Amino acid sequence: MNSGVVPISNFQLALSVILVVIAGGISAALRLGLLKSLAWGTVRTFIQLTFIGYVLKYVFSANNLWLIFVIIVVMCFIAARASVRRTPNVPRYPVTLAFWSLLASTVLVGFIVVRVIINPVPWYSARIVIPIFGMILGNSMNGIALSLDRLYGESYARAGEIEALLAFGATPWEAIRGCVHDAMRAGMTPTINSLMVVGLVSLPGMMTGQILGGADPHEAVRYQIVVMLMISAAVAIGCLLLVGFSYKRLFTPDGALKEEIFKSRQ
């Protein structure tokens, strides 16, 4: 059995451009107008990944706890910005709330995985910490964006029901609980679905990467199981925190539904 990485030379890497040329050919033939974006995307992929390769090489060799922490904070901030931008129903949402939700859920779950489950030596080994936290963030980012968008979308759609409950003397939490449930479900459903089909329909990127890197498939599978479970925990915690931070923003200090939410129903 062949073990270890089969290296890709510069020439072989250049050959991969053929694949983009095929995609570009389809775009040109069908006049999809995607040629420019495709070319720009390809250039960015080469530049960004090459750059990050050098960064990671440095970070792995330095293996400094504080440097790793700063990188995680920066990753959380970028993820928070990206998730807030993916929410068409949510006007002017503060990035800081998304940031704290992501940071808290990622650090909590990431720490459990790295310190308690994998426990490398030293425990803050950058080679383990950075990819683990990266995977948690990548998935939590999508989860919180979905749940935040759904929270606002449902509140707009059900403003009349929320106000009717408030009129009966409901607290804001009682009035909006149904929307919060829907928002949490929306955030968590893709992760739960992926737990159902993993290995049957999809081979996750991390596992495939490890196998291509020469790891024993059994070992890769063990890692993948940990990753899947940590992602579901991180998404659940991230969504819960963000929705918890957010629902009060829909109400005035007197616990009435804000006018812009109420008016959306008319």
Add this chain to the structure above:
Amino acid sequence: MENLLKIDNIRFTIGVNTGRVEVSGLLEEGGVLNICGPSGSGKTTLLRILAKLKETGGGSVFLQGKPWTDFSPSGWRRKVYYLAQKPAIFDGTVEENLKKPFELAAVKTDLRFDLDRAARLMERLYLPQELLTRDARTLSGGESSRVALVRALLVEPSVLLLDEPLAALDRTAASAVIELIAEWLEETGGRGAALVSHTGDIGGLSCCSILDLGGKEGDLSE
């Protein structure tokens, strides 16, 4: 008669800051305050402010002499209940809709859902008992508004704020609604109703004072 609800210089804007309204008025115990005025004059806005469902630009409201700041917002809303012109109907049967308020912590601590009373009130409004098991989403506009009125009466507020309560009703149903409200007011002390209507015509309700928003600026008296 005692003052039940006193509206003291409540200020708000209508449209996109097109008009500023300042309102004062009195609702007496057992009485009806008819808030009238043309479309866009702020009738619904005023009702929502009175129920603390919308922020006001100033002024105060008193319930039996106590300012609204003495109440928690949800405690105030339970006493001064706003029923929208197109009332919210929730998923589930009509009975489940009637029970909805009784699922709330603040309501269920001192009120129990009374199915017999609900059925009696429904009957008064020409809503047959069989309707209780029907999917509430299938009700007509008129049926929905009458079910919502029954639901409002079951939670026993002190003041009922009714936004165009007769709008979706035929003549028979409308007079049944008016009769029921009049009876509810007389049943016991400490109750009152404020109604919004375009025309001011809510014949059949006695002790009726009028608050005309008329679309004008300034202090509008009863």
